[in-house]
Every structure is written in C-alpha cells, then in structure tokens.
Amino acid sequence: MASEVLPELLEAVRRFVDKRLIPLEAQVDEADEVPADVVADMKALGLFGLSIPEEYGGLGLGMEDEALVAMEFGRTSPAFRSVFGSTVGIGSQGIVMDGTDAQKRAYLPRLASGELISSFCLTEPDAGSDAASLRTRARRDGDAYVLDGTKRYITNADKADVFTVMARTADTPKPADGVTAFIVEAATPGLKIGRPERKMGQRGAHVCDVVFDGCRVPADRVIGGSKGEGRGFRTAMKVIDRGRLHIAAVCVGTAGRLVQEMRRYALERRQFGKPIADFQLVQAMIADSETERCAARALVLEAARQRDTGAGVTKEASMAKYFASEMVGRVADRAVQVFGGAGYIADYGIERFYRDVRLFRLYEGTSQIQQLVIAREVLKDQDA
Ligand SMILES: Cc1cc2nc3c(=O)[nH]c(=O)nc-3n(C[C@H](O)[C@H](O)[C@H](O)COP(=O)(O)OP(=O)(O)OC[C@H]3O[C@@H](n4cnc5c(N)ncnc54)[C@H](O)[C@@H]3O)c2cc1C
Numbered sequence: 001m002a003s004e005v006l007p008e009l010l011e012a013v014r015r016f017v018d019k020r021l022i023p024l025e026a027q028v029d030e031a032d033e034v035p036a037d038v039v040a041d042m043k044a045l046g047l048f049g050l051s052i053p054e055e056y057g058g059l060g061l062g063m064e065d066e067a068l069v070a071m072e073f074g075r076t077s078p079a080f081r082s083v084f085g086s087t088v089g090i091g092s093q094g095i096v097m098d099g100t101d102a103q104k105r106a107y108l109p110r111l112a113s114g115e116l117i118s119s120f121c122l123t124e125p126d127a128g129s130d131a132a133s134l135r136t137r138a139r140r141d142g143d144a145y146v147l148d149g150t151k152r153y154i155t156n157a158d159k160a161d162v163f164t165v166m167a168r169t170a171d172t173p174k175p176a177d178g179v180t181a182f183i184v185e186a187a188t189p190g191l192k193i194g195r196p197e198r199k200m201g202q203r204g205a206h207v208c209d210v211v212f213d214g215c216r217v218p219a220d221r222v223i224g225g226s227k228g229e230g231r232g233f234r235t236a237m238k239v240i241d242r243g244r245l246h247i248a249a250v251c252v253g254t255a256g257r258l259v260q261e262m263r264r265y266a267l268e269r270r271q272f273g274k275p276i277a278d279f280q281l282v283q284a285m286i287a288d289s290e291t292e293r294c295a296a297r298a299l300v301l302e303a304a305r306q307r308d309t310g311a312g313v314t315k316e317a318s319m320a321k322y323f324a325s326e327m328v329g330r331v332a333d334r335a336v337q338v339f340g341g342a343g344y345i346a347d348y349g350i351e352r353f354y355r356d357v358r359l360f361r362l363y364e365g366t367s368q369i370q371q372l373v374i375a376r377e378v379l380k381d382q383d384a
Helices: 002-031 036-044 063-074 078-091 093-098 101-113 232-268 280-308 314-344 350-361 367-380
Strands: 118-121 137-141 144-155 162-168 179-185 191-193 207-218
Touching: 002 036, 002 063, 002 078, 002 350, 036 078, 063 078, 063 232, 063 280, 078 093, 078 118, 078 144, 078 162, 078 232, 078 350, 093 101, 093 179, 093 232, 118 144, 137 162, 144 162, 144 179, 162 207, 162 232, 179 207, 179 232, 232 280, 232 314, 232 350, 280 314, 314 350, 314 367
Parallel strands: 118 162
Antiparallel strands: 137 144, 144 207, 162 179, 191 207
16 A cells, blocks of 8 residues: 555655745754744644554555665754654654553654654763663553653754653663663653754754653553563564664665765866866766665665565675765765865865764764674674
C-alpha cells in the first residue's frame, strides 16, 4: 500500500524542498529556528508518520521507500529533516518495534500526525560511544519507576512532548542487560530540559540536556510492558540500525545537492578566459564526488532492501552510515574547493553545508564505532 503512494509522495517532497525549504536555508541558519508554518506544512505532508504503520495513522513506508524520501530531504539543510527526524526515527521506532498494543494505540497515531514530537535519550555525559555503560537510574517504587540522571545532546528535546529514555534498572554482569526503555512524557514532574547548546552547524535543530530528578514514570510505560525490563538496550540498537540507514540516505541526498552546486558554479565561473568547468583538475573533483555519491546510494538502497526482506542489517547499516557520512564530508570539502574563495563565504551557502555535514560522522555512532561494528560482524561470520 505505502509503495503505491510513493511516487506521489516523492514528487510532493521534491517540490516542497525546492520551492519552500531551499529558499529558507540562510534564514533558518541565521535565526536558528525552523518557522512554525514550515513545520505545519510538514505535518500536512504526512512526514511525521513516514515510518509509522498505516493502522496507526502513518504512511507505513518500508526502509527502501523511507531512504528515497530521506534522499530528497537531504538536498536541503539537514535542520529541516531534524524537525520530524527524531519522531520518525529514533523517537518512535522503539514503540513501533517493541511497544505493547496499548502503547502503540496511545502514542503512535499522535506521533504520526505530528501532534506529538518525540526524542530519543540514550547519550549521557559519561556514556557516549559506550552507551551500554549509561548511569541514569530507574528504581521500581510500587506501580512506578523513579528516574534520576542526565541525558546529553538530545535532539529536539526542547520541542518534544514524549521521550524514549534508556535507563538502568539493574546492575548486571553485562551492563547492556540491565537497561530498560521507558516512554516519558515531557510534562512529567522531575523532568527538566537544559538550554539549547551552541553548535558548529545544523542551526535550526536544537540539542539540550534532559535531566531526571526523582521523575516518577508509571510502570506501564516500560516499552514492551512487563516483559520489557532489561530489554531496552536491544530496543535501542534495533532502532539505531534503522536510524543509521536513514542518516546514510540523507548524506546521499546532500552529496547530490553539492554535486549540482559544483556543476552550476563550475559552468558559470570563468577564469583564464573560460569556465572553470573546462579545467580537468576541477572536473576531477566533480567526477570523484559523483562517483562516491552513486556508490553510497547503491550501498544504502541495497541495505534498505535487505532490511525490507526481514534480514538483519547491523553490518550493512553500519557500512552504509560509515561510507555515506565520510563520503559527504569529502564531497562538501571538494565543493568548497570548486567554489574557491566563495566556498568560504557565507552568502554562497557552501560553507554552511560543510559545517552541517560534519555531524553525520558523529551521531548515531561515530565512524570509529561503525568500523568496530563492521569488523565485529565480519570476524564472527566466515561468509560475510
Ligand atoms: C548534534 C548532536 C545531536 C545528537 N542527538 C542525540 C540524540 O538525539 N539522542 C542521543 O541519545 N544522543 C544524541 N547525540 C549524541 C551522539 O550520539 C554522541 O555524541 C556520539 O555517539 C558520540 O559519543 P560522545 O560524544 O560521548 O563521544 P565519545 O564516545 O567520547 O568519543 C570520542 C572519540 O573517541 C572515539 N572512540 C570512543 N570509543 C572508541 C573505541 N572503542 N574505539 C575507537 N574509538 C573510540 C570516538 O569515535 C570519538 O572519535 C547527539 C550528538 C550531537 C553532537
């Protein structure tokens, strides 16, 4: 069903990106805020429900379809995608994948419509790459759990109505086995949001601390219900596999935009009496960028198709995210070079992309963590 609406959806997103979002890129960077009417249009387009099943009011896209939409969105500032990215991805998928029927009914329709914004709280001041060592505590107290601890760099925390929170319910020999996932509403007493951090790029998308201080969460908000205790880290890792493919697809889209920007500028800009596009050293930068973009696209779509068959894609998602995020970093660097001095000047917008794409190599697992995952999977599987 979802695939039937895909061509129409892709066309609508393409138009929206070209007509509505690209003209606003500089303004959003300057104001550090996506305008409210743009967010309303995103809701109307159904973007908050991309990955939520149709029975809960979403579009129910498979991974390949979602990747194609993410590639379209990648063609503009990543801050726009972030508006719905944390709800579509890491914020809601824990409920979709492992939530009880009651949890799905209570939250998914409102997430799909954009009525509720969600965020994902895994990282802490002392637990980043080593996420399983997280220290936020959830202590059982009657029919509730009491949460204490601090989560760091949480995307959309200042806008979120509901959080998926990973907290420790037990001290187990393997730290990951003592982690439980909770659905926590933003209005819960004892939950506080810090000030948005100042960042290198992706201005318009905010990250803040989320602090839990004696925050009482009903026991029926454990994702997966009574069977969910101790399963939170597994939920988080499944969610992140999907998230990595989504981010990889965004990187492919951004690389496509940058190749187009390089092409346009190289044909227009003249030096030594001819367009710089005539110089083979400039052509090499464009050729390398386009080749790498297409290689990343193939890798992302292959992994997404594999996931749609129900196969595990831990290695493939890491490879896609690793290659695509490093690739777009190289492409953005070449784009600055093709633009020459203009590449360094804010009015041309290329330096903004250069700053924006740097994040893709850091969040949802740094490049080094992707390398470790890929190597682990290869080393344990002789047929890899
Ligand atoms: C803008 C932004 C948005 C974010 N959004 C969210 C969010 O919504 N929710 C959330 O939970 N988190 C979020 N994060 C957190 C992000 O996922 C972490 O920053 C990231 O996983 C890295 O953790 P860290 O910053 O603690 O770095 P560290 O883990 O301290 O890593 C520092 C360096 O050491 C390297 N390193 C660490 N361990 C190893 C190892 N074993 N082998 C080799 N190298 C290693 C890393 O690759 C890196 O180069 C966000 C971060 C940012 C900056």
